[in-house]
């Protein structure tokens with residue numbers, strides 16, 4: 001990947017090459033009964049009982065999509081990195097879950113099967129170059145009254161620091177960090193403000209303390225810090 005390629009291309013390159021390691025870590029977490037129970041509670045509480053169709057944006061290896069499909073919802077997942085999607089499809093197949101995974105950009109996504117009752121996204125907004133356009137487009141994919149449920153965290157409060165040999169240093173360089181609105185945000189309020197500015201209503205955030213405690217016991221991924229994650233829910237009031 002050339003140094004002067006656009007920011008999103010470098011980020012997509014990073015996630016494609018990181019897919020095997022990401023899969024190993026997330027697969028461990030999915031197989032852990034305490035994490036599985038905690039994430040099942042997060043998504044069950046986040047989604048209204050009548051939300052039948054759910055779109056998982058930036059699905060990666062499918063962590064949220066798999067957990068939500070296991071709750072009996074009809075799920076579609078979209079991600080920009082084909083290598084992540086290969087794992088997601090295999091994960092669904094091995095669990096006997098019928099989930100459609102498609103490649104696409106979270107900013108201006110083109111997805112069949114909408115409008116959806118709910119749109120979920122875990123650990124994506126921090127790495128998007130155009131959060132505001134994405135959020136406005138997500139409203140178009142949701143039915144009026146549909147639910148947005150985002151899980152994210154101020155992972156890099158105080159600034160991103162990677163050693164030169166860390167592949168993240170190339171993808172998330174100074175130019176990228178300037179382009180990413182939330183990558184170095186230090187408070188989850190920044191997520192709430194952008195969700196409100198995109199026209200969502202009833203924006204509420206909940207700290208996921210149970211997961212924070214589990215991470216204290218079991219540790220986090222290599223080169224990551226334990227960080228309190230938040231669930232942010234909101235409602236699409238109608239057509240944008």
Ligand SMILES: C[S@@+](CC[C@H](N)C(=O)[O-])C[C@H]1O[C@@H](n2cnc3c(N)ncnc32)[C@H](O)[C@@H]1O
Pocket residue numbers: 008011012015016026057058059060061062063064078079080081084104105106107121122123124127128
């Ligand atoms: C930290 S991973 C999170 C994956 C998954 N949501 C999870 O919870 O495990 C970030 C994901 O966002 C994807 N991604 C990054 N930029 C994207 C974009 N513009 N559109 C769609 N997916 C994107 C990456 O390919 C990667 O799979």
